[in-house]
Amino acid sequence: MTTAETEINERPWEELARSIETGDAAIVKAYLDTLPATDQSLALDRLSDENKQAVLAILDPEDAADLVSLLPDVQAIELMEDLLPETAALIIDELPSNLKADLIGExxxxDATAILNEMEPQAAADCLRLSKYEDDEAGGLMVTELLKYPVVWTGAQVISDLGDHADEYRDYDVQYAYLVDDDDRLVGVLRMRDLLLSKRGTPLAENMISNPLSVFDTTSIEDLIDLFDRHHFFGVPVVTQEHRLIGVVHRASVEEARAEQHDSDFLKTQGIVGGEEIRSMPLLVRSRRRLAWLSVNIVLNMVAASVIAVYQDTLSSVIALAVFLPIISDMSGCSGNQAVAVSLRELSLGLVRETEWRRVWLKEVSVGIINGIALGLLIALVSYVWKGNAYLGFVVGLALCLNTMVAVSIGGLVPLVLKRFKVDPAIAAGPILTTVTDMCGFFLVLSIASALLDKLQ
Amino acid sequence: MTTAETEINERPWEELARSIETGDAAIVKAYLDTLPATDQSLALDRLSDENKQAVLAILDPEDAADLVSLLPDVQAIELMEDLLPETAALIIDELPSNLKADLIGExxxxDATAILNEMEPQAAADCLRLSKYEDDEAGGLMVTELLKYPVVWTGAQVISDLGDHADEYRDYDVQYAYLVDDDDRLVGVLRMRDLLLSKRGTPLAENMISNPLSVFDTTSIEDLIDLFDRHHFFGVPVVTQEHRLIGVVHRASVEEARAEQHDSDFLKTQGIVGGEEIRSMPLLVRSRRRLAWLSVNIVLNMVAASVIAVYQDTLSSVIALAVFLPIISDMSGCSGNQAVAVSLRELSLGLVRETEWRRVWLKEVSVGIINGIALGLLIALVSYVWKGNAYLGFVVGLALCLNTMVAVSIGGLVPLVLKRFKVDPAIAAGPILTTVTDMCGFFLVLSIASALLDKLQ
Structure with missing residues (x-):
């Protein structure tokens, strides 16, 4: 790839639409090939529904499959559902087996049944079986495209098979071939290199690695990450409980799944819950999903603010306090979220156990004391300069200082507690944190102020 | 891997410490092998500094390198700096070239010079050269462990070389061999499979793929992601400007770098800026980094709250408003952050261009209208039930409704604007969003209330 800067087309979908009008697969393909992958998905995203279907129908199924594989899953599924089942079946058939199963499964x-009915019975059955796996287990991450040979074969037979199926094996990882017995059970792995070094007539069993490492189709992504962390493999074979070979999980698929998990965790912490959102999705779907999260939050907010209502008299005596309430609420949220982020990350890196509450609390509260004092002094100074009342400075400074310690303690611990109770920390930690720190912050400011009321007026 | 549940050891570092006291590499290694990878890093993290150095010195350099490669970079660097340079050099020498360069570079x-001085001059020079590359370019992601042969060789020569260096090539990707001319320039790629199928005496040039795709050492990660999205390669060769072959980037490395980028973006949005934080780092480092971010935020918060100070008279006439100010501030922040998250994600997926402000605004404001009305009605109802004043409900409901629209518009657009001006949206979008929506929210509540003051009292 000579990475010469290509001229940026601001609206590639317009040119794509024009190429579709020609109805000529070669022209459409040639135009798409000039675009970077991200622009291909952008251009497709912005076409009219009619043109989206047209472009996939015009292209060769293989090229259409390449295009579909660039899209986020939700978009690819929507497109496949809108196509004629026979067209969709041809395209899906060209996708790698794990993506194929993801789309059919979701x-x-x-629509899935209609498409499967258009496929070869065997291919449809395979696809349906794969679609039952979860995305975060080996069965959902594996591809079924692999080199599999009877262990009784010789090197010469393998070499002849490779020659006969060169085209089919084009996208395969051919670094390893997997050797099975009569019952399709994995008995060995053959490195291409060892095959090269051996005499062609030698039985494969003499050159294979016996008792190779394998995983079950139900092995979790966490165990796969662990496995690839410990070994330099590019892939690991997947077997059923009966030890039948059914696929191979590549290191890149595991890394990709990990990136997607982080992505979805990020969206959840920011309040996009219940599935990814893409702005070309229908308005009401986007609105409803966001609102579900917001309505829980507004109730929690009202609960927190009710603390203020209790102290209305204090507040109306010292109205300046009202200026500081949102500052203390917001700053405690910030401090607490830092602790949440570090806990989530340490949990995912395995640097902390769910049970180590004491350690996390000690580590957090020591940061909280330093930062609480620094922030408290700053806000005390500002309020003293503004109102000239040292007691007001004392009240808001002390409240912010104490609440910072509360916030980092809660922020650090909540993800551990949630994980222990099998609640997704990415979704729940933020709302719990802000509700508790808001209540506590409002209470601290207003109760300390109530105690010192005569000095503040 | 038969994934039988291993008994969980709650404090693996204690047993590791005991095994270190034996001073026997075999015992230490045997214990480590019983632990999952995450527990190995946990156990190492919790050892005393003395024991950390002891375990790496006791183990074979190769096993020590396996252990070090499991750690987050910051931790691995700290450990290497604390070891004797000659011990560190032995261990670093066993790491894959990209990790080696990362550690030395950071x-x-x-310390880096002391360690390099202990290495073979050639290895040290290679390592130093690699350490100059950024983490997000091909040079920083590539490994230099690859099969490279003169294009004039025959298949038989390659096969004999593979046999001679079987041990050295153990962890290599041997799916492809790269063929170079006399000046080390890449001229072809040889698939192992094609080598297998050919006669052993045939010159490699007859079986190679000519003009293979390659990337420069300076090619960005974005272009690499694009390349791997469009092609089913497991790796791509890296060349200098003069077309000399210097390494290969694997798909898995690109996926891993992408996951790390998401990770760091997540930490930034939550206020962990300036490098990853691990709780075993020194207290003052952790505190200072967090405080840097918090002090910017507290100033922004004070600016926003100054709007409340302007309307003190209105507020003291209708003290109930003080209860709603933090709710409106917090809810607008939530709505805005949802829009930020969707924009960040669409930008990273390439589903939106930085210039498409109008599209994003239209898509966001339409969600904002629906959600603003829903949330506004809810809060209006609650305030009416609480105080029995319909005008109060009208004021807070209208303010929240309008501010929700403002928040989603700003939340959707700010990441685009920041990216256009080359500011990292992950760091800056949150603080900008909350400052503007707070100011606007406070202004809306208090100015509408001022206009209707006689109805509210």
Missing amino acids: MEQE | MEQE
Whole structure:
């Protein structure tokens, strides 16, 4: 790839639409090939529904599959559902087996059935079986495209098979071939290199690695990450409980799944819950999903603010306090979120156990004391300069200082507690944190102020 | 891997410490092998500094390198800096070339020089050269462990070389061999499979793929992601400007770098800026980094709250408003952050261009209208039930409704604007969003209340 800067087309979908009008697969393909992958998905995203279907129908199924594989899953599924089942079946058939299964598995039942009916019975059965796996287990991450040979074969037979199927094996990882017995059970792994070094007539069993490492189709992504951390493998074979070979998980698929998990965790912490959002999705779907999260939050907010209502008299005596309430609420949220972020990350890196509450609390509260004092002094100074009342400075400074310690303690611990109780910390930690720190912050400011009321007026 | 549940050891570092006291490499290694990878890093993290150095000195350099490669970079660097340079050099020499270069590149200059001085001059020079590359370019992601042969060789020569160096090539990707001319320039790629199928005496040039795709050492990670999205390669060769072959970037490395980028973006949005934080780092480092971010935020918060100070008279006439100010501030922040998250993600997926302000604004404001009305009605109802004043409900409901629209508009657009001006949206979007929405929210509540003051009292 000579990475010469290509001229940026601001609206590639317009040119794509024009190429579709020609109805000529070669022209469409040639234009798409000039675009970077991200622009291909952008251009496709912005086409009219009619043109989206047209472009996939015009292209060769293989090229259409390449295009579909660039899209986020939700978009790819929507597109496949809108196509004629026979067109969709041809395209899906060209996708790698794990993506194929993902799309079929997440489609509306009815559309999936229509598409499967258009596929070869064997291919449809395979696809349906794969689609039952979760995305975060080996069965959902594996590809079924692999080199599999009877262990009784010789090197010469393998070499002849490779020659006969060169085209089919084009996208395969051919570094390893997997050797099975009569019952399709994995008995060995053959490195291509060892095959090269051996005499062609030698039985494969003499050159294979016996008792190779394998994982079950139900092995979790966490165990796969662990495995690839400990070994330099590019891939690991997947077997059923009966030890039948059914696929191979590549290191890159595990890394990709890990990136997607982080992505979805990020969206959750920011309040996009219940599935990814893409702005070309229908307005009401986007609105409803966001609102579900917001309505829980507004109730929690009202609960927190009710603390203020209790202290209305204090507040109306010293109205300046009202200026500081949102500052203390917001700053405690910030401090607490820092602790949440560090805990989430340490949990995912395995640097902390869910049970180590004491350690996390000690580590957090020591940061909280330093930062609480620094922030407290700053806000005390500002309020003293503004109102000339040292007691007001004392009240807000002390409240912010104490509440910072509370916030980092809660922020650090909440993800551990949630994880222990099998609640997704990415979704729940933020709302719990802000509700508790808001209540506590409002209470600290207003109760300390109530105690010193005669000095403040 | 038969994934039988291993008994969980709650404090693996204690047993590791005991095994270190034996001073026997075999015992230490045997214990480590019983632990999952995450527990190995946990156990190492919790050892005393003395024991950390002891375990790495006791183990074979190769096993020590395996252990070090499990750690987050910051921790691995700290450990290497604390070891005797000759011990560190032996261990670093066993790491894959990209990790080797990362560690040396990020170490204190002085420590790096001491370690490099203990290495073979050629290895040290290679390592130093690699350490100059950024983490997000091909040179920083590539490994230099690859099969490279003169294009004039025959298949038989390659096969004999593979046999001679079987041990050295153990962890290599041997799916492809790269063929170079006399000046080390890449001229072709040889698939192992094609080598297998050919006669052993055939010159490699007859079986190679000519003009293979390659990337420069300076190619960015974005272009690499694009390349791997478009092609089913497991790796791509890296060349200098003069087309000399210097390494290969694997798909898994690109996926891993992408996951790390998401990780660091997540930490930034939550206020962990200036490098990853691990709780075993020194207290003052952790505190200072967090405080840097918090002090910017507290100033922004004070600016926003100054709007409340302007309207003190209105507020003291209708003290109930003080209860709603933090709710409106917090809810607008939530709505805005949802829009920020969707924009950040669409930008990273390439589903939106930095210039498409109008599209994003239209998409966001339409969600904002629906959600603003819903949330506004809810809060209006609650305030009416609480105080029995319909005008109060009208004021807070209208303010929240309008401010929700403002928040989603700003939240959606700020990441685009920041990216256009080359500011990291992950760091800056949050603080800008909350400052503007707070100011606007306070202004809306208090100015509408001022206009209707006689109805509210």
